[in-house]
Amino acid sequence: MDLSVIRLTHCNRSIFSVCVPEACPSCGATLRGNRLSEAPVSVPTPFTNAHKGGCCLLIQGDFDGTSDLHTGISNTTGAVYNYTPAGLSVSLSGWERCVSVPLVRPDMFPLLSHFHEDDHNCFSFCLGFINSVLGAEGRGPLSKHDFTQSYILPRVRRASKYNTLITHLSKERYYMVEREGEDM
Structure with missing residues (x-):
């Protein structure tokens, strides 16, 4: 069974975890949730x-x-x-x-x-x-190419990213990425 993953944003990073931390694991600031954009959200499993x-x-x-x-x-x-x-x-x-x-x-x-x-x-x-x-x-x-490009690859890429995230979070408390280009 997959872990339940949450994502929150702080200090221009997306922070993934299985629980909401009290302090930002990047900068150490207390996470008060003052801004809606920083609220934790559930990452749906693919x-x-x-x-x-x-x-x-x-x-x-x-x-x-x-x-x-x-x-x-x-x-x-x-x-x-x-x-x-x-x-x-x-x-x-x-x-x-x-x-x-x-x-x-x-x-x-x-x-x-x-x-x-x-x-x-x-x-x-x-x-x-x-x-x-x-x-x-x-x-x-x-065609095989169009079918693969349009329907198979986007979902396989998402599943692969999710599996990588789950694997990381099973060993570490957090996974952080810079906000630009984030599409999870």
């Missing part, structure tokens, strides 16, 4: 339990840049359709910590029956399904 939601493209992995990612599609009941070396699989567990991309309408799941298991991997399975949905809506297909 991860979700796919079995409790539905109708999403899912990305699963360590998000550390050293392991492969796996993709799947969840239905309205939380079953995850994913392609494994053994072929198309329906998983009712194992997707409790994944990144979710809400792209799929519930009425589009019959399109899964049009999927052919030959010569596919989990990514092409999901992209093929998404392109089937787009085609049924009268829209053009996405």
